[in-house]
Amino acid sequence: MARYRGSVCRLCRREGTKLFLKGDRCFSDKCSVDRRNYPPGQHGQGRPRFSDFGVQLREKQKVKRIYGMLEKQFADTATKASRMKGRTGDNLLQLLERRLDNVVFRLGFATSRNEARQLLRHGHFLVNGRKTTIPSFLTKPGMLITVREKSREVTRIAGALETLEGRSVPEWLEVDKDNFAGTVKALPTREDVTLPIEEQLIVEFYSR
Secondary structure (H helix, E strand, O other), rough: OOOOOOHHHOOOOOHHOOOOOOHHHHHOOHHHHOOOOOOOOOOOOOOOOOOHHHHHHHHHHHHHHOOOOOHHHHHHHHHHHOOOOOHHHHHHHHHHHHHHHHHHHHHOOOOOHHHHHHHHHHHOOOOOEEEEEOOOOOOOOOOEEEEEEEHHOHHHHHHHHHHHHHOOOOOOOOEEEEEEEEEOOOOHHHHHHOOOOOOOHHHHOOOO
């Protein structure tokens, strides 16, 4: 599977906003976007002009990078959202938020989605008591996500929970720090997504 192996801070600078790909570093003074808020490269400090297509493309790239997905996987999710009832943009964000790697991150068991994916791949989490290692697994209301008993002393998980107070858990999720558990209370709504996303641009991009 293809993977981006470069600096993730370059991705944030390319999109001109924090994508929160580096965990706690994104909230510190070391954040690259705060220090150099312009695209990387020798022409980064120029004034690029985007066409309508360019604006749509940049929004799609931004959201794809926020959730750490490859192009085909993201396009398949957009197609699935278009076939669901309701607004395609809202459906897309709901599908992205329901991903297990995002839920693990939102519950505070990891400091970034990338870290959540790695922890999932290593089998540290249970969904309704069963080990699940698929980051794209779609959660549903009523599901219980727990850290395996043997994994509760993992430094990265314990460290992430210690910093949870600095981050807010969305209302559609509930976390029990003492028992290393979290519950999906409801499906996420558009209001639960506080990221700077203009989903209609993505819908227009894929509807060309």
